[in-house]
Amino acid sequence: MSEECVRVAVRIRPLLPKEVLRHHQVCVRVVPSTAQVMLGSDRLFCFDHAFGPTASQDQVYESCVQPLVESLLDGYNATVFCYGQTGSGKTYTLGGGNQDEEGGIIDRVAQDVFLLLGKKTLNSDGVEATVRASYMELYKEDLRDLLEPHTIHKELHIRDDERGNTGKTVMHM
Ligand SMILES: Nc1ncnc2c1ncn2[C@@H]1O[C@H](COP(=O)(O)OP(=O)(O)OP(=O)(O)O)[C@@H](O)[C@H]1O
Known part of the structure; x- marks a missing residue:
């Protein structure tokens, strides 16, 4: 890479x-x-x-994303995002998800994070790991927590984080 x-x-x-x-x-x-x-x-x-x-989903994941997951566990930050016009395949590539489709990047990252963490904790005494995940949709002005899809009316707001303009944080996730 x-x-x-x-x-x-x-x-x-x-x-x-x-x-x-x-x-x-x-x-x-x-x-x-x-x-x-x-x-x-x-x-x-x-x-x-x-x-x-x-x-295949596998080829895309292995070439573009898997190396990032490995460096993530070495302490680096990584971002993957899909960009393209409507219907171009962003959701398919990220999520896959329909029963007859192969899983996409999100499924594979989740699997690999736990696989690699398992190996790391097994090989190093006393190492503990905590994984936090959030999954949200921003559509026009509305935010939806996709881990709680039934709470459509949940009050989610984007705010500057405590460092000012450098980052954004979503309240009440
Ligand atoms: N690589 C692929 N192989 C097979 N089918 C695909 C592939 N990429 C996309 N599709 C199919 O194309 C259609 C549109 O893809 P998708 O819904 O992922 O687009 P999108 O970019 O997320 O669109 P939108 O921005 O409107 O949400 C879907 O039916 C999806 O299953």
């Missing part, structure tokens, strides 16, 4: 059945054996990773 602080991966999802039925065409493809994508026939873009429509 490169030493860059910020790395960008692009994932091209397959056409959906409804898109195939409507004869939509694929307009972007990965240049084989590179991290480049070609838009149309002559516009080339470079990324740190490029995944085509046949890439």
Whole structure:
């Protein structure tokens, strides 16, 4: 893995059945054996990773995220976020989730965090670990606690943290 602080991966999802039925065409493809994508026939873009429509959830996780989980347990901070227009595959890549889909990044991170913590605590006497997780949705101006989906009306507010403008914190999570 490169030493860059910020790395960008692009994932091209397959056409959906409804898109195939409507004869939509694929307009972007990965240049084989590179991290480049070609838009149309002559516009080339470079990324740190490029995944085509046949890439598995495993491949995306192993190349882009797993190394971050390992460094997390060495004390580093890590952020992974998905960006893209509606329907481009952010939820699928992060969550997967439908019964017939493979699990996404969140499932795999959770599994690996506990697996690696298990190994660490086994190998080092007296080491204890606490894992805290929050899962929220910010849609327009509304925040939802996705670990308590029934509390739609729960009063959640974004505030500056005690250090001022450098971070944000959500009250009442
Ligand atoms: N790599 C993939 N392989 C197979 N199906 C995919 C893939 N990525 C996305 N899809 C499918 O494409 C559809 C749209 O994906 P998804 O809901 O993840 O988009 P999104 O970016 O989260 O959209 P929105 O911003 O509207 O929430 C879903 O039916 C999803 O199952």
